[in-house]
Amino acid sequence: MLARNFKNKVFFKKNEALGFSPARAERCLKTVSRTIAPLVDSLLSIIFPCTCRLCHKIVGDSAFGVVCEGCWNKIKAIEDPFCSVCGYPFVSKCVEPGALCGSCRHQLFAFDFARSYSSFSDPLKEIIHQFKYCGHLSLARPLGRHLQAVYHSFPAALRSDVIIPVPLHKARERERGFNQAAELAKQLSGLTRIPFQPGWFVRTRPTEVQAGLSRRQRRMNLKGAFQVSRRAVLANRDILLLDDVFTTGATLNECATILKRSGCRRVNVLTIARVSRD
Numbered sequence: 569m570l571a572r573n574f575k576n577k578v579f580f581k582k583n584e585a586l587g588f589s590p591a592r593a594e595r596c597l598k599t600v601s602r603t604i605a606p607l608v609d610s611l612l613s614i615i616f617p618c619t620c621r622l623c624h625k626i627v628g629d630s631a632f633g634v635v636c637e638g639c640w641n642k643i644k645a646i647e648d649p650f651c652s653v654c655g656y657p658f659v660s661k662c663v664e665p666g667a668l669c670g671s672c673r674h675q676l677f678a679f680d681f682a683r684s685y686s687s688f689s690d691p692l693k694e695i696i697h698q699f700k701y702c703g704h705l706s707l708a709r710p711l712g713r714h715l716q717a718v719y720h721s722f723p724a725a726l727r728s729d730v731i732i733p734v735p736l737h738k739a740r741e742r743e744r745g746f747n748q749a750a751e752l753a754k755q756l757s758g759l760t761r762i763p764f765q766p767g768w769f770v771r772t773r774p775t776e777v778q779a780g781l782s783r784r785q786r787r788m789n790l791k792g793a794f795q796v797s798r799r800a801v802l803a804n805r806d807i808l809l810l811d812d813v814f815t816t817g818a819t820l821n822e823c824a825t826i827l828k829r830s831g832c833r834r835v836n837v838l839t840i841a842r843v844s845r846d
């Protein structure tokens with residue numbers, strides 16, 4: 569054992585002398601794998617062409633994940649007019665600039681600003697289903713690019729210091745194998761260089777599905793479900809809270825309330841899709 573330790577030390581010292589420390593070697597390996605991964609993806613997609621999970625046509629470019637470019641192009645981004653705070657799209661086109669939706673007029677949300685890429689309707693609804701419930705993680709990359717486009721459309725209002733995904737309870741994450749919000753946050757962090765801190769905010773107990781619950785029941789269901797971790801540094805920080813779908817806003821609102829109580833200056837919300845209230 570002693571002899572092995574001694575040999576390892578000599579090995580590392582020799583490599584360090586040659587400019588190859590284990591940390592540097594690891595960094596090199598990571599850079600090489602980051603460079604090679606897209607090439608391997610492209611090669612594999614030529615040998616084994618993937619079919620679109622929505623329309624069954626061949627997916628020409630692996631950058632789109634398991635959905636073809638044609639299906640992605642059918643998604644319509646949310647356009648003006650929308651609520652100036654939470655981004656809820658108005659049905660009527662004759663709306664004053666800066667208009668607020670009913671929830672924002674009554675100051676029901678604890679977050680400061682929210683935007684979503686598109687409405688929660690097909691084909692985006694099916695893409696999110698494929699990503700979340702069928703485990704097609706290749707969709708995180710193109711979804712992340714859409715989040716980046718929304719982020720850059722509102723540079724001043726969405727400007728944030730840290731990205732925090734809405735956490736899943738550990739048991740749910742084990743069952744699914746991943747947290748969809750954290751996968752999206754990771755992609756957005758890579759594209760915007762905003763640090764991503766999934767461990768700063770945790771779900772301490774599982775919650776029931778919110779669908780079908782009244783506003784009061786939703787509040788009770790979420791009460792005490794989230795907690796800021798002890799290592800989080802939130803004081804005076806602007807947070808970008810990330811999730812896949814903005815449904816009623818109850819979960820995002822509960823998260824924002826706790827983050828604000830922990831000292832955050834501002835909580836901005838970014839989601840892929842927004843559910844219509846009608």
Ligand SMILES: [Zn+2]
Binds near residue numbers: 623625635
């Ligand atoms: Zn398709």
Ligand SMILES: [Zn+2]
Binds near residue numbers: 654668670671
């Ligand atoms: Zn609003």
